[in-house]
Amino acid sequence: MEFLDSLILGFSTAATPTNLLFCLMGALLGTLIGVLPGIGPTATLAILLPITFFLPPLAALIMLAGIFYGAQYGGSTTAILVNLPGEASSVVTAIDGYQMAKQGRAGAALAVAALGSFFAGTVSTLGLAIAGPALATLALSFGPAEYFSLTIFGLLCATVLASGSVIKAIAMICIGLLLGMVGTDVNSGSERLTFGATELFDGVEFVVIAVGLFGIAEIIVNLETPELRGLIAAKISRLWPTRDDFRRAWPAVLRGTGLGTFLGILPGGGATLSAFSAYTLEKKVSRDPRRFGKGAIEGVAGPEAANNAGAQSSFIPLLTLGIPSNAVMAMLLGAMTIHGITPGPAVIQNQPELFWGLVASMWIGNAMLLVINLPLIGLWVRLLTVPYRLLYPAILLFCCVGVYSVSNRAFDVALAVGFGFLGYLFRKAKCEPGPLLLGFVLGPLLETNLRRALLISQGDPSVFIQRPISLALLVAALGLLVLMVVPAVRKTREEAFVDEES
Amino acid sequence: MMAVRSTFGRTGNHPDILAGLVFIVVGALGLWAGRDLRVGAAAMMGPGYLPLIISSLIVFIGLIVTIMGLVRDNERLDVIRLRPLLIILVAVAGFAYAAESLGFILAAIWLIGVGSMADRETRLREVAASIVVLTTFGILVFIVGLGVQMKLGPF
Structure with missing residues (x-):
């Protein structure tokens, strides 16, 4: 009955008026940025992060989480109606969804996407509630050696499963680690890599890096390319899917949910990978694969369920182990740190209302999104006509004031200009900025545990292979790297991400 | 170009x-x-x-x-346009400079006014409207509402 008690605790915490309000705000904002192309959940979280400093910790996390999974719903709306995926995770939805819309079945596609997402969200939230405490108990027995190996495994896994070159991603992680070392060294008290700037003695602020790399750099890149404007395929007439649609869609939703929940847990997985894999899976199991690309409802149902399931279950490693698996989770870790919470196994034990409140809020948020998205669809579509030139000055203002407000100094804003330029260079060099952020947030954890482990073993590195869990994690990490060298695996991986670039 | x-x-x-x-x-x-x-x-x-x-x-x-x-095989860089790059960076840097000495109002006017120039299609009337709306919004929400520690004017 402990599980039930925890759930009740969660729902009673999440259902307070303040938390409900912020859950709704998160869901609305998420849908909004999901609908608008050119601004994604990562950038939005970076920009809003400083503002959450003024909120109570749980309300802040609930809102930020809502933005993330809300964006998955919003992104699919535009993918289906105007063939413009608002998010990378809904790129595959556009393939069959837009065809359905052209055939006058937009309503059915939208309804299946929303219902499938809701179902997937419910299942994976439940998964989080069940797996969370178990994983956390396991993680509590971890020593420094295990934690070090776990972090290494997580970081490597994140580079292999994300798109783009692996070696570049490893370099990006290292740059993140290096940035994480700026400031006063905890052990010796000496200043490191500060270039003598007193403003850097406390280290580089997370928000500065996030806003620079994701906010400012993204605005510049968006302004370089002419704006894409899609045309609405047809009027949405009938919203409810036919019986035949349901019959075809529900097995796809089940498969997508399972795949998404599993892939979401892996570091580097999450919404985008889940959606792509689900589409491939649906095509493979279908009796008539030729229907795909011509408006097959399974091609909408599977990926949509998978991306939402993946989005939810990517919270599992963060909340139970303290290891973020992608850039969005790194942002949430940043938000927790701002509020003085150290994410990890201790959170469930010491602050159960925080963990269970967040879990419950995700389910409530998903239910809200169903209401926000289906009846109000026309409103969201109209938002697509707002040109980017009116939006980006507002985003810029949020970026600047947000960065300034973290420690009330202009130095941070100036530093964000530097990171904005660096982020621009990275985009031109085809380097994903996500791994850098992961390295930055995990750097201190990695260094502390490495130092501790080697201090205990008196400098003997074999401590990492003598402990079984640590050994298993390192072998798995090594195996991943070896796999990447195998040409066949590398080719499949490149193919899996080939559409994501667009 | x-x-x-x-x-x-x-x-x-x-x-x-x-x-x-x-x-x-x-x-x-x-x-x-x-x-x-x-x-x-x-x-x-x-x-x-x-x-x-x-x-x-x-x-x-x-x-x-x-x-x-x-x-490796030839692959060129994507087109680099200096206009948005320089204008956005200058706009934000100017905000950083103005925030502590000149106050929020002037810093926001600079940021939005200069920043809007990064898009070629921007129209003067829209910029003026953006400046008024966003600066007012910023004063009410950030400075008054959330209590961000930034003075409003130069004095």
């Missing part, structure tokens, strides 16, 4: 070469900044131990990526 196309060399993967060079510069910067830190040994790591290892690793990967980029 303020567009710059990469003109160097007909072969080589230009994004990779750029990435490699950025890595080398960042790694070298790390090595240089950490040159005076005590390194120590594995059992008793000094503050400079990990920065040295990580910076060297970044330089090393940078070299590999550059060399691989030189021999």
Whole structure:
């Protein structure tokens, strides 16, 4: 009955008026940025992060989480109606969804996407509630050696499963680690890599890096390319899917949910990978694969369920182990740190209302999104006509004031200009900025545990292979790297991400 | 057109070469900044131990990526447009400068006014409207509502 008690605790915490309000705000904002192309959940979280400093910790996390999974719903709306995926995770939805819309079945596609997402969200939230405490108990027995190996495994896994070159991603992680070392060294008290700037003695602020790399750099890149404007395929007439649609869609939703929940847990997985894999899976199991690309409802149902399931279950490693698996989770870790919470196994034990409140809020948020998205669809579509030139000055203002407000100094804003330029260079060099952020947030954890482990073993590195869990994690990490060298695996991986670039 | 196309060399993967060079510069910067830190040994790591290892690793990967980029198939950089790049960076830098000395109102007017110039299609009337609406919004929400510690005017 402990599980039930925890759930009740969660729902009673999440259902307070303040938390409900912020859950709704998160869901609305998420849908909004999901609908608008050119601004994604990562950038939005970076920009809003400083503002959450003024909120109570749980309300802040609930809102930020809502933005993330809300964006998955919003992104699919535009993918289906105007063939413009608002998010990378809904790129595959556009393939069959837009065809359905052209055939006058937009309503059915939208309804299946929303219902499938809701179902997937419910299942994976439940998964989080069940797996969370178990994983956390396991993680509590971890020593420094295990934690070090776990972090290494997580970081490597994140580079292999994300798109783009692996070696570049490893370099990006290292740059993140290096940035994480700026400031006063905890052990010796000496200043490191500060270039003598007193403003850097406390280290580089997370928000500065996030806003620079994701906010400012993204605005510049968006302004370089002419704006894409899609045309609405047809009027949405009938919203409810036919019986035949349901019959075809529900097995796809089940498969997508399972795949998404599993892939979401892996570091580097999450919404985008889940959606792509689900589409491939649906095509493979279908009796008539030729229907795909011509408006097959399974091609909408599977990926949509998978991306939402993946989005939810990517919270599992963060909340139970303290290891973020992608850039969005790194942002949430940043938000927790701002509020003085150290994410990890201790959170469930010491602050159960925080963990269970967040879990419950995700389910409530998903239910809200169903209401926000289906009846109000026309409103969201109209938002697509707002040109980017009116939006980006507002985003810029949020970026600047947000960065300034973290420690009330202009130095941070100036530093964000530097990171904005660096982020621009990275985009031109085809380097994903996500791994850098992961390295930055995990750097201190990695260094502390490495130092501790080697201090205990008196400098003997074999401590990492003598402990079984640590050994298993390192072998798995090594195996991943070896796999990447195998040409066949590398080719499949490149193919899996080939559409994501667009 | 303020567009710059990469003109160097007909072969080589230009994004990779750029990435490699950025890595080398960042790694070298790390090595240089950490040159005076005590390194120590594995059992008793000094503050400079990990920065040295990580910076060297970044330089090393940078070299590999550059060399691989030189021999790989030709791929050019995406078009680089200087207009949005420079204008946005100048707008934000100006905000940073103005925030402490001139106050929020002037800083916001600068940021939105100059920042809007980054898009070619921007119209004067829209910019004026943006400045008024966003500055008022900023004063009410950020300064009054959330209590961000920034003075409003120069005095």
